[in-house]
Amino acid sequence: MKITTWNVNSLTARLQHVLDWLAANPVDVLALQELKMSDDKFPHDALREAGYEAAVFGQKTYNGVALLSRTPVSDVARNIAGFADEHSRVIAGTVAGPGGPVRVVNGYFVNGQEPGSDKFAYKMAWLTGLQAWLQTELVAHPRLVLVGDFNIAPEDRDSYDPVGLAETIHHTTEERDHFKALIGLGLTDAFRLFEQPEKSFSWWDYRMLGYQKNRGLRIDHILVSPPLLPTVQACSIDRVPRKWPKPSDHAPVTVELG
C-alpha cells in the first residue's frame, strides 16, 4: 500500500492539484496539511468521486488536516490527547494494510517562527506533548506511521544552506533533538532507508526563485514503527506538482509498504 503526505497550502486553492495528482497517483492514503478551511467547506463530494473518503479536522484560515483513504478509516482521533491546543494540527486513524491494520498519524507541526519567540516555545511544548502521546499511541497501535509537515530539517543534508541557516528555524539543535526523540521512540525515517539524490527537499520558498534554484528544505517526513520497518518498499518525494502553475510550496512524499 502507498501512503502520501502533502502540505497543500489551502485545499481551496489546491483542490484541482490534489485531484489531478491522485488521478495520476492513486495512493491508498493521502494525508493533507494546511487545509485552511472549516469542516463545512471540505470538498467531500469531489474527493468521493475520485474514490476517497475523508476524515477531516479543519479550521478556518489556518492549519487543518485530513486523511483521505480508498478504504474506511476507523478509530479517528483529533489533536494530541493530553495537550490542549487551539489549532487543528493532528488527525489519526486506522486503515487496513498488508499484514494488518496500520495506524496513520498525520501532523501539521508548529512552524515556530524564530528561536526565542512565543511561537517557538509553543513548538517545543507541542513536540513534547506529541512525543508523550505517541508513546501510548504506539502501545495501542504498534503498526504506526507518523507522517506530515514536521517543520524540522533533521540533518544538515536536509537543508540547501546548513551553514548560513545554522540554528535558525527548522535547523535549531532544540528542534533536531525533538526529531531525535521521535526516532528514540523506535521510529525510522523511511526516506533515509533508501539511496536518495543529493539535495533532496520537500519544500521550496515561493520567493527568490527558490524552486528553480533548488533552495529548499526536507521538512515533510514519514516515520515508521518497528513492526512496519521490514515492509517498507520505497519512499520518495514527487517534485512534479511543485512545477505546476500556482503550486503548493510543498511536494508530496510517499511511502510504499507491502
Next chain:
DNA sequence: ATGACGATCCGAGATCGA
C-alpha cells in the same frame, strides 16, 4: 536590516507561513 510570494479575510493591508 528588509523584502522577496502566496493565501486569507466583512476587501486593504495585516498576519502568517518557512
